[in-house]
Amino acid sequence: MLALACRTDDGSAVDSSTTIDGPTAEGTGSASVGDDTSSIPGCGNGVAEAAEACDGLDLRGATCESLGHPSVGALGCTEACELDNTGCAPPGMVYVEEGTFTMGSVDISPNEEPVREVYLDRYWIDRTEVTMAAYTACVDAGACTEPTAGDECNWGVAGREDHPVSCVTWFQAEAYCGWVDGGARRLPTEAEWEKAARGTDGRTYPWGEAPAPTCSHVVMYEEALGERGCGMGSTWPVGSKPMGASPYGVLDLPGSVWEWVADWFAFSYDPTQTVNPTGPTEGTSRVVRGGSWETNGGSTFRTSDRDAWGPDVTYQGVMGFRCAGTPP
Structure with a gap:
């Protein structure tokens, strides 16, 4: 203050x-x-x-x-x-005020249940996913290891400095967030990610209830364009789809690259965790959110959708992240 x-x-x-x-x-x-x-x-x-x-x-x-x-x-x-x-908020981040929001859904998968009102303290979250240029700075500083190259990854591809870093493990994402801004950032919790995407009105997509996801809002696989990544066959520069912005102005939450969050995965939510939930205390897989440039299923782009992969997975050019922070 x-x-x-x-x-x-x-x-x-x-x-x-x-x-x-x-x-x-x-x-x-x-x-x-x-x-x-x-x-x-x-x-x-x-x-x-x-x-x-x-x-x-x-x-x-x-x-x-x-x-x-x-x-x-x-x-x-x-x-x-x-x-x-x-x-x-610090440069490149947006402020999400404290308060409650509706987390979860009964529409598609039991792993999004039970639906409950969750309270979160105020926080900051990156407006876009971490870029290749930003992650490269961490590698150059000796604080991060190089992501996987090849296999549709962005690492080592010229001209993609403003694309999201991809092919990173959960551990690499955690290391970057622990380095940037003097160690003042971290991976967002799953609840923080969902509130940043959904706001407080329970919307289905970051932009509202309609339209259904297309390349006007999301970097995705739209079959009519004949190629993944909205016809480009790759990721796009971060922030390329402003029509897909969330109520807080956060970009690229659906599509682009899947995003690691801090939580371990469980097949349902703990109904007792309603204040600043952080998920299970242990597990074998970490939660990922948002879908990617290879995703063609609209349900994956819902604000409540969740998946999980082992923390060592880099998976074919679609694994990225963004960071969060806690105001003083």
Whole structure:
């Protein structure tokens, strides 16, 4: 949270002692300035007055960018009329607010049951899948190992720097997320992935209930185009299908490449895990989500669909991932 110092009408500071641990290029911090601004007369009336940094939706024109934060996102205001920058996601990530959503479905597979309301704390998630260029930087730094090459994989193919990295194991995905941004990121939980795709209205696809998945929304195998990957026979650059965006603006959740998440797989959900669920404590397979450029089944692109593979699997050019993070 970022609490900004305020000044009175005569220009004097509200409090001369100020301590700041604010947003930097490495992340988001907090700041405290002087007395509790909740005592300011008028705080809570929705109008930012002279001694207030903000009030309700009135932010005095402040944005994440105007505060020097190296990102975009949703700047907020606390009940104490202090600016709250926890919604200013790091570059390349989006902010998902805390709250409940409906997880699971009874429509297709028992492994999506039981349907239940799940509460998640706020989090960040990558807007797109991790690219070849980003993963290569981790390999060059000695923190990641090279993915499998050949067999329709992107590794070693010229001109695919902006395509999703593919042919990675769960362990390689975990290692990358543990390295990037100074170790501040991680693989998303299965619940975080589903909420990022589904939002809070229980929608079937990230873009809503209709239309059914086609290449207008998803990098997939559409038979009418005669080739996998929407006629290209491969992945596309990340973010190529903006019409498939989720309610939070997350891209490429269905199609492109299957995405590893943190959880072990079980054939049904634990009905007692309703607050920040993390899945089973052990298992033999990890959950994957989203389908890929080789997938032609529309049901796979549903927000609730889930599958599982052994964590060492790289599987023919279709295994990728994205990272998540926890705001301070």
